[in-house]
């Protein structure tokens with residue numbers, strides 16, 4: 001059975017990443033680079049989606065059909081010229097088994113399926129060659145982090161940045177993060193553990209010093225009060241877009257380049273996810289190329305363009 005998740009916005013996310021993978025392969029294959037695609041929350045390889053067909057314009061009764069679409073793993077496998085190596089990580093044993101079956105459709109391709117937690121599997125993977133050689137080897141790769149919610153650890157992002165040769169696409173669930181961040185600092189309670197794991201202890205910067213000092217609230221990024229001394233009544237006054245910018249700043253301290261996020265809009269919650277590209281490679285040529293590709297991605301797959309594009313495939 002295919003994996004049912006997401007909605008039309010999932011296709012926008014997958015179209016954007018697929019476009020980047022195609023540009024990446026076009027650019028690096030002629031340079032004889034050894035290119036990897038690492039999908040850390042890979043799903044089953046397929047995605048089931050509902051679509052309405054018929055209606056007045058089509059002259060047929062309206063009905064909902066279930067379609068099986070390619071998930072991120074299959075889309076990456078179809079990039080031409082192809083990537084040389086594929087690593088698919090998936091925690092769920094049934095989906096991991098389905099991923100292993102995807103190999104049958106691509107018999108000549110090197111595909112490794114790892115069943116387990118993405119954070120620990122990624123750390124194991126990048127602690128070995130070729131990744132320990134950083135940009136001194138010919139190996140380069142794209143990592144796709146596509147969790148349902150807050151499953152990516154900040155320590156994993158830092159470790160990926162330290163490879164200096166991986167590009168990371170991160171489907172950041174800004175809605176889930178916003179829900180964990182209570183309005184008052186004191187209301188965060190035991191959610192602090194998850195926030196520490198996902199955003200590092202620096203998330204405390206998102207709270208103003210005191211609600212009575214609005215002038216200081218606008219200057220929250222320059223906040224010099226030690227994090228552990230925040231007043232319980234300190235308020236979080238910033239929007240999802242500002243949380244994104246703060247998170248981009250945090251990632252920029254680790255990565256050579258971090259894109260502006262592509263906001264992904266869902267019908268029930270509006271701005272729900274933010275798709276970031278973070279480039280670990282410090283060479284100027286690499287960051288310039290990534291910047292060029294991602295600016296096209298953000299221009300063509302952003303909310304305004306998405307409404308003009310056909311949903312589904």
Ligand SMILES: C[S@@+](CC[C@H](N)C(=O)[O-])C[C@H]1O[C@@H](n2cnc3c(N)ncnc32)[C@H](O)[C@@H]1O
Nearest residue numbers: 041042043071072090091092117118146147148
């Ligand atoms: C949004 S889906 C990924 C969809 C996939 N990228 C695609 O396009 O078909 C998230 C996947 O992450 C898996 N997952 C959840 N927590 C995980 C973890 N800690 N490590 C690895 N996989 C995990 C889920 O089982 C699910 O299949």
